[in-house]
Amino acid sequence: MEETFLEAVKEKMRQKGYKITGPRLAIIRYLTREKGHPDIQEIFEDIRVEKPGIGMATVYRTVSLLLELGILRAITLRGHHLRYELNWPDHHHHHLVCNRCGQVTEFGNCNFQLMSGEIEQVTRFKIEEHALEAYGLCPQCLSARLDYSTENI
Amino acid sequence: MEETFLEAVKEKMRQKGYKITGPRLAIIRYLTREKGHPDIQEIFEDIRVEKPGIGMATVYRTVSLLLELGILRAITLRGHHLRYELNWPDHHHHHLVCNRCGQVTEFGNCNFQLMSGEIEQVTRFKIEEHALEAYGLCPQCLSARLDYSTENI
């Protein structure tokens, strides 16, 4: 899976005439390993562990290249700074963010298509994509809060 | 409606001990008039028409105050910079963004509650809020594109 994806990425870069360099490969490999939603700073720091000489500018340039190629997707949660995730094929999902600890979970249950027809009729837009974020309390913070309420009875 | 809302805002500010000043009032009044989704620069420029002496810092400070009080909501569309809209009571809606011209339209048809139960069961989160954005082509850009395709036949 990871290897197939990596090959597909390389092929896409070759097609567009971009060179497959050490820093770029390191970043792509890191992103296929990392299953979270790192921001640019985290990417930089993690990559530096294995490639100490890498520069911040290269990380910025590589990230925007991968965005342009559709390999990477950017998400903003609560309007905070950008976080990134690989755009795995056939992995439609959305994000659930804990209001207390900030933990991000993915969920796949999305029946947006049930609304989209109606929205298209009302607005006359032709909808191509959508993004959904839900905010609430994760199981850990939920039980912590329940404990706290109990204490106060 | 606008006046009632304005009074409610003032009351909330008084309760929290914030002073009701000229610049703050001007910004709130502007936001109740303006029905779009201005960014901080637009707010600054529009306010300066009626209050030429106002400083950018005051606009930033007032916007974050209004966000803190829940009077204003921030939205990020496509991860671009923040835009703002008043948090009118009982006005649940989402945003539809044109991929070509950037026009933003609101829509109210949202049946998120149909998914939320299932998501809560699967993830064990307690969902409190959600945000949905749809991207596509607005009616104008849609017909422009159709014309264009026709030309190429």
Next chain:
DNA sequence: CTCACTTTTGATAAGCATTATCATTGCCTG
């Protein structure tokens, strides 16, 4: 395999947006 060409890299400077500082102004309570 080597060379030559072109892109990419890393270090650094430059550019913007946002936040902090601080003397002055102006709300608000008594």
Next chain:
DNA sequence: CAGGCAATGATAATGCTTATCAAAAGTGAG
């Protein structure tokens, strides 16, 4: 209406992102 303190506006400082440029590295031809 006067005193106290928060808010303002101008400006400096900060921090994130992009631009610049010489050196290094990838690629394709021979």
